[in-house]
Amino acid sequence: MVELAFSILASDFAHLADEVATAERGGGTIVHVDVMDGHFVPNITLGPPMVKSLRAATTLPLDCHLMIENPDQFIPAFAEAGADMISVHYEACRHLNRSLQLIADHKMLPGVVINPATTVENIVEVLPMVHYVLVMSVNPGFGGQKFLPRSVDRIRHLARLRQEMGLNFRIEVDGGVAHDTVASVVEAGADMLVAGSAVFQKGRTEENARDFLRVARE
Ligand code: DX5
Numbered sequence: 001m002v003e004l005a006f007s008i009l010a011s012d013f014a015h016l017a018d019e020v021a022t023a024e025r026g027g028g029t030i031v032h033v034d035v036m037d038g039h040f041v042p043n044i045t046l047g048p049p050m051v052k053s054l055r056a057a058t059t060l061p062l063d064c065h066l067m068i069e070n071p072d073q074f075i076p077a078f079a080e081a082g083a084d085m086i087s088v089h090y091e092a093c094r095h096l097n098r099s100l101q102l103i104a105d106h107k108m109l110p111g112v113v114i115n116p117a118t119t120v121e122n123i124v125e126v127l128p129m130v131h132y133v134l135v136m137s138v139n140p141g142f143g144g145q146k147f148l149p150r151s152v153d154r155i156r157h158l159a160r161l162r163q164e165m166g167l168n169f170r171i172e173v174d175g176g177v178a179h180d181t182v183a184s185v186v187e188a189g190a191d192m193l194v195a196g197s198a199v200f201q202k203g204r205t206e207e208n209a210r211d212f213l214r215v216a217r218e
């Protein structure tokens, strides 16, 4: 079953609990939390204190996408704050296996992320230890960017590897996924769909989420 992981980056942070509740009413089942440090990506967002507040405001799983240098340093703090799933970038980890193990040791589900310029082959060795792979379909750093069409082939490639290796990790896709691009990524094998700007819009969020899921499940 495909799921909507709504990205709160596009929401109104001053009314975060309401925004999350509204997206959930529209059918969203995962809260996607974009963590940026101004080093790995050219933008700064939020950290463990925000995750802690979110944890008190929703029962939905919190999927923390760490776009930061030295993720190992912060994994315990995200666990403590109440994160359920953590993904780290292949490009940011010197010892990727160790980072993923650290996430699992803290009783969270580990995910690995690859940027648009990274090929799927680079993460073959860690596929058996992840719960999900996040395929970036834009360069990370900002919401509202245009979907990169080559992402569809990368998802398909990953789905094929999953089958060949007899694994069952999930495939998440993030960046520019909207009503017009979602069908292609689902067809290729993605089942956790991150959407920010396609969902959050004043007065239309619930409807947007519902429409998005309807198209994704057609
Ligand atoms: C980009 C973030 C995304 C972003 C998606 O660096 O990782 O999660 O919020 O936003 P949209 O759906 O607007 O592309």
Ligand code: ZN
Binding pocket: 007, 032, 033, 034, 065, 174, 194
């Ligand atoms: Zn993200």
